[in-house]
Amino acid sequence: DVKVTQSSRYLVKRTGEKVFLECVQDMDHENMFWYRQDPGLGLRLIYFSYDVKMKEKGDIPEGYSVSREKKERFSLILESASTNQTSMYLCASSFQQGSNQPQHFGDGTRLSIL
Amino acid sequence: EDQVTQSPEALRLQEGESSSLNCSYTVSGLRGLFWYRQDPGKGPEFLFTLYSAGEEKEKERLKATLTKKESFLHITAPKPEDSATYLCAVPMDMGRRALTFGSGTRLQVQP
Numbered sequence A: 001d002v003k004v005t006q007s008s009r010y011l012v013k014r015t016g017e018k019v020f021l022e023c024v025q026d027m028d029h030e031n032m033f034w035y036r037q038d039p040g041l042g043l044r045l046i047y048f049s050y051d052v053k054m055k056e057k058g059d060i061p062e063g064y065s066v067s068r069e070k071k072e073r074f075s076l077i078l079e080s081a082s083t084n085q086t087s088m089y090l091c092a093s094s095f096q097q098g099s100n101q102p103q104h105f106g107d108g109t110r111l112s113i114l
Numbered sequence B: 001e002d003q004v005t006q007s008p009e010a011l012r013l014q015e016g017e018s019s020s021l022n023c024s025y026t027v028s029g030l031r032g033l034f035w036y037r038q039d040p041g042k043g044p045e046f047l048f049t050l051y052s053a054g055e056e057k058e059k060e061r062l063k064a065t066l067t068k069k070e071s072f073l074h075i076t077a078p079k080p081e082d083s084a085t086y087l088c089a090v091p092m093d094m095g096r097r098a099l100t101f102g103s104g105t106r107l108q109v110q111p
Helices: none
Strands: A004-006 A010-013 A019-025 A031-038 A042-049 A064-070 A073-078 A087-094 A109-113 B003-007 B010-014 B019-026 B033-038 B045-050 B056-059 B062-066 B070-075 B084-091 B099-101 B105-110
Touching: A004 A087, A010 A019, A019 A031, A019 A087, A019 A109, A031 A064, A031 A073, A042 A064, A042 A073, A042 B084, A042 B099, A073 A087, B003 B084, B003 B099, B010 B019, B019 B033, B019 B084, B033 B070, B045 B056, B045 B062, B070 B084
Parallel strands: A010 A109, B010 B105
Antiparallel strands: A004 A019, A019 A073, A031 A042, A031 A087, A064 A073, A087 A109, B003 B019, B019 B070, B033 B045, B033 B084, B056 B062, B062 B070, B084 B099, B084 B105
């Protein structure tokens, strides 16, 4: 079974802090993704990566950056956390072969910015 | 722009009462449609991929079907443990390799 592990289930941080969310997958997937999920807005893509050191912006990249130094690990960074970044953050991974491969998700990090 | 719309937003069923969830989409060239189940406080769990109109997939009490404009998730004789939010998604344009999700149907099955 595919396993996508997010480092924290719950996280509370303060406004202005630099926040790191970590994600690791064990299936040798090339593609990795970060989404945020908010009530009424559904899942929205923040960033994705299709290879080590490669990244592409999603629909809502402002205020975020990412890092992919190793194939299995994809980090999301909130450069200076703000209250409107309070959300559920979901990491996913999939095989490279085209865009029609299912994505497998971690259990999410519920982040609160105070 | 690719759009995915799910209905109803919420559905309450009695145990054993069969029903269907709808996912309609507008995409330029469908490259697959995915169904996921999401339990509260968890990430989406992959259920099915459908690639072409007329295709069907089954898993226990769930059956997914696909036409050129929409997909249905049929739930036969549901049990309380089928209570969850069901999401459908389609691939974004090829270069982005990510998914566009519908807003989901929140299903509650009462004993």
